[in-house]
Amino acid sequence: MNAARLWTIARLELLQRVRTVSWYVLLGVFALLLVGVTALAFLAYGGWGIGGAGVYSVVVYVTLLLILLVSPTLSGNSINGDRDAATLAPVQVTLATTGEILLGKFVAAWITGLAFALVAAPFLIIATLAGDVHPWTVLISLVVLVVETGIIAAIGVALSGILARPLFSVAVTYLVVAALAVGTVIGFGLIGSAVASEGLSKSRYAEYDAMGNIACKDGSSDCYGDADNMICQDWQTSTYRVPRFDYVWWMLSANPFVILADATPTHFDQYGSPDDMFGWLKYSVRSAQLTPELETVWDECDPDNYRYSDLPNPDYRTPEDTIAATVPSWFVGLAVQTALAALLLWWAWARTRTPARTLPPGTRIA
């Protein structure tokens, strides 16, 4: 591995990118999009007084979304596209090794993706200046954004080395990204619902007369809330399906948006609610880890069920409590994604190695 050659390969890619007009058009469109998103996010969070953190998280999410949408196109044809254009073989005959070519193209694709984050930088700074964005939130969320960009770039470059047709490898890169970003959510929802448990609902109601007044044992009609005097009906039971998301919550851990949310430290307001979108998503995902109640009881003859109480409900949990009581999973998701990208890169290396023994069907080496 030679750093000068690796960087030369990356420079070759980047030089060609920065000399195309469409590239600047794309960045310009993205900047315009961010102007709109930032303005709307300020309006949306404006009423809360601590809008900065919310706006910041929205801008980071939109940037991640755009990188996920654009990166496959920018990286998914880097190797087979070069082979089609007959510019791969002239590089392969130089002293640049297959590993250097692959990693050089990966670095270039990564930097290309990060250009979008760079365009988002002014908006992130504006959101930060609006106040109340914690330095750790900024640091960790940006690190995760950079790493995610790299993983998508690596997957795109690798698939372009594995598959022969540029159009096909771009499409497959999109499918992999979609599997991570959307597929995990669909799988989570469908499997969680499919493996539903049977929940038991028990209820008992008090007796009412024809006029709708409470019926009492002593014949009066003002015994509501007096357990000893109310006439109770028989217990009724019914069953219903309870989705078991606590079995499949881990599926979401490979989702880039979830990784970003789960890894970023969350700050809470006085009611224990998160102050940004990262926190809310983290709360939703972490809630899925909790085992659902499989038995619910409603007894009208037990006034404790509905009598107003000054004591806080011992069962109620704030988002802060939920997050504290559940386990983080972002490092697992990140490890899975990194392993996937590394495996694909290795496969691409084996397919692109020269002197070639087998060629992908229907391709020429030059």
Place this chain on the structure above:
Amino acid sequence: MSSPGIAAAGVRRSFGNVHAVRDVTLDARAGAVTGLVGPNGSGKTTLLLMLASLLAPDAGQLRIGGIDPVADPAAVRAIVGWMPDALGAWPSLTARETLVMTGRLYGLDRDQAGQGAHRLLDEVGLRELADTPARVFSRGQKQRLGLARALVHDPRVLLLDEPASGLDPQARVELRTLLRRLAAEGRTILISSHILSELEEVVDDAVFLVEGATVGADRVAAAATRGRSWRIRLADRDARAAVVPVAQALGLDAALIPIDRRDLLVSFGSDADAATALAALVAAGLPVAEFAAATGILEHTFLDLGGRS
């Protein structure tokens, strides 16, 4: 296999059911230009890809400058310059950048790569286009850039796949001069081309490739000496009027001598027969303006070996 040039023995390579190279044995001397001649699809490009260390042979031995390209591709790449038949140039890079980048990939430092690019642009006649993006290059200009790219690291062995295609006559003459100079410097040059008359003027040796196999020296020698046509033109009359006197002087049937535009075509079994015939024509007092083999030796051999099929 100790030749410092290129040596191949029993090389074979197929792609699925397509046997691109069946049995190639060749020797290309250092300090000489060796032509690789064969019809389309005879395996020339596949052979060059194997020599360039891009493709591994299924069987057989390859040595370039004494090094096995399968066992040590990096060492082979350091001494081999390869010019592909496909014109691949980075479209938005200028000619100079292309050469500097390639030099950097060959491990040259920035200054060496820059100076090398400057010298090569002069050498292949691209100085005026040095800072023009390759996108706008014509076929011939891309071809020159491809040649310059193959020379970036001052290689001892040059593999050129159809280097003359798309070049104008002036550029071909320059290419010829350049190749002769490079060979004189002791480099090994293997060049494939369809333009046999072109090749004829630059190669020292020729290797014939038919259906993926090299043709043995004895078969080549036999084909080369087999009878071929000569072109005869008289100074004072047109071809039609020349048929009868020429036929009389050579003792041939005038009806059997074909006319090709201004010339008569007469077959001779060997060079000696041709020399005798020339003497007879001159002795008969005919003003012989042109007496020359109608086809070059390469073309003749190529056609005789069934290269037309």
